[in-house]
Amino acid sequence: MNRTLSNRVLFVSTSIVRFSSIIAQSVLPLYAFSLNITPFYISIIIAILWVFNGIGSLLINVSKKVNNFIVMSFLITLIGFILIIFSKNFFYLIISVSLVGLGLGSISILLAPSMHTDNKGFEGIGLYSFALSLGLILGTLFSSIILSYLSFFYIFIFTVILLIIPISLALKYKFNRHDFKLILKFNIIFSIMRNKKFSKYFILNFIYSFTLPLIISYWGIYEENSVKLKSNVVMLSLFLLFLTSSIIRFKSIKSSEKNLVRQETVAILVLPISFILLNIHNIYINILALLLFAIPHSILYPTFLYNAYKSLNKNNIIAGNLLFSASSGIAEFLSPIFALGIINMFTIKSLFLFALPIPFLMLIFYFK
Numbered sequence: 001m002n003r004t005l006s007n008r009v010l011f012v013s014t015s016i017v018r019f020s021s022i023i024a025q026s027v028l029p030l031y032a033f034s035l036n037i038t039p040f041y042i043s044i045i046i047a048i049l050w051v052f053n054g055i056g057s058l059l060i061n062v063s064k065k066v067n068n069f070i071v072m073s074f075l076i077t078l079i080g081f082i083l084i085i086f087s088k089n090f091f092y093l094i095i096s097v098s099l100v101g102l103g104l105g106s107i108s109i110l111l112a113p114s115m116h117t118d119n120k121g122f123e124g125i126g127l128y129s130f131a132l133s134l135g136l137i138l139g140t141l142f143s144s145i146i147l148s149y150l151s152f153f154y155i156f157i158f159t160v161i162l163l164i165i166p167i168s169l170a171l172k173y174k175f176n177r178h179d180f181k182l183i184l185k186f187n188i189i190f191s192i193m194r195n196k197k198f199s200k201y202f203i204l205n206f207i208y209s210f211t212l213p214l215i216i217s218y219w220g221i222y223e224e225n226s227v228k229l230k231s232n233v234v235m236l237s238l239f240l241l242f243l244t245s246s247i248i249r250f251k252s253i254k255s256s257e258k259n260l261v262r263q264e265t266v267a268i269l270v271l272p273i274s275f276i277l278l279n280i281h282n283i284y285i286n287i288l289a290l291l292l293f294a295i296p297h298s299i300l301y302p303t304f305l306y307n308a309y310k311s312l313n314k315n316n317i318i319a320g321n322l323l324f325s326a327s328s329g330i331a332e333f334l335s336p337i338f339a340l341g342i343i344n345m346f347t348i349k350s351l352f353l354f355a356l357p358i359p360f361l362m363l364i365f366y367f368k
Contacts (some may be wrong), residue, residue, distance in 0.1 A: 011131045013166040017107050018135025019142075020077060023159050024049055024100045025216045026238055027143050028084065030231045031152045032093060033221050039348045040340070041090050046217045047336035049097040054329030056105025070107060074167045077103030078160060085156045105329070107166075129302035133246030140239035147232035192320050197311035202327045205304040207362040208296065209331035210338075211271070214355055215241075215293055218339055218348070219278075226349050227283045237287050244294035249302065260303050267299040268366050271359040278352040 028049070032042045056073070080099030087093045146154050193199055220238070223229035229237075252263060270292055277289035305324060312320040342354045 009169050011127060013169060014128060014131035015135040015138070016162055016166050017104060018132045019139040020081070020159050020163060021104050022136050022139035022216070023143065023155060024097065024104070025213070026140065026220055027152065027155055027235065028097065029217055029221050030224070030234060033224060034152065034231070035088060037090055039221055039225060039343050042221060043336060043340040043343050045090070045093050045097055046213065047333070047340055048094055049101045050213055050332040050336050052098045052101030053105035054333050056102040070170045071167060073103045073106035074163060074170060077107070078163045078167070081156055081160045081163065085153060085160070130246065130249045133242060133249045133298065136242035137239055137246050140235050140242055144232050144235035144239055147235060189323065192312065192323055195311050198308050198320065201304045201308040202324060204362060204366060205301065205308070205324060206327040206331045207358060207365065208300045208304065209328040210335045211355070211358055213332055213335040214339060214351065215290070217336070218351060219290060222348055222351060223283070223286060226281050227286065229283060237290055241290050241294050241297070244291060245298035248294065248298035252299065252302070260306070263299045264303045267296040268363055271296040272363060275352060275356050275359050279356065281349070
């Protein structure tokens, strides 16, 4: 498979993975809310989804054949979404999201290093992040339209059909051009984490990743609960967020190193502003806050990932990617637990108030 074809296959697969994940992360909580499941139990569902996503990202270590691993991961995701279609209560949703999280996490760990090693400079990560954004905008736009006229059922059934495409691609093309076999030993971890630049972006990514589930998975039920925003408007708002993010990411693919630094700085400054505005319980201000989040969303993860990769030699890219993904995975595991605790002790309306120090922590750490 030549480079152009490889990029296309990886781009399509990445977009579909992100389409599927946004359905799980954003639509599923709204679906649970429509089943009259309380915000507390919805938080448990969200937490399990993100936790199993992190577990899935570690399973590459037990895989001997990468392509078989990818096919199995897509099949697990597919089965999870099929089960969601028939899930009408908390218990069945738990089983469904566990499979979806496991499958999507397993796939995602391989896509970024594949696109990075197939391309030069920031272009690979830029294409990868743009593919993610494309999946996000299509997923949210589609969901918004469907929820305006039909029901959640059609969103889930379409996702099932869509997942057949990357399974077919994985069966036709081999995703094993690079050696993904990895055994993480303590000395490898220690060696990578001693790299100050990698460690810096590892921590920054952890802090940013902590905010991500709060927006992607909780913003919708937060708005439905606090200002009675309808599900289709929630998804339309998220669509506008990801559309804006996608445009910014597309523009940044060919960015110079100097411009990347500027973009990164601006994004880190905007993040606290977004969280401040989320604490004003006004529908228009809250949507503005969400749209402002498009700036850090579009810039921070790809620039953090790129800088982390750039600090490593080629032999450590896969190990570094796994460690970097671990920073996301741990944060995305802790974030729903944090939200669960806040919702349990207070109400969902207090969530972003207690989350407010997090972006300021990133600000301090970045400029120290």
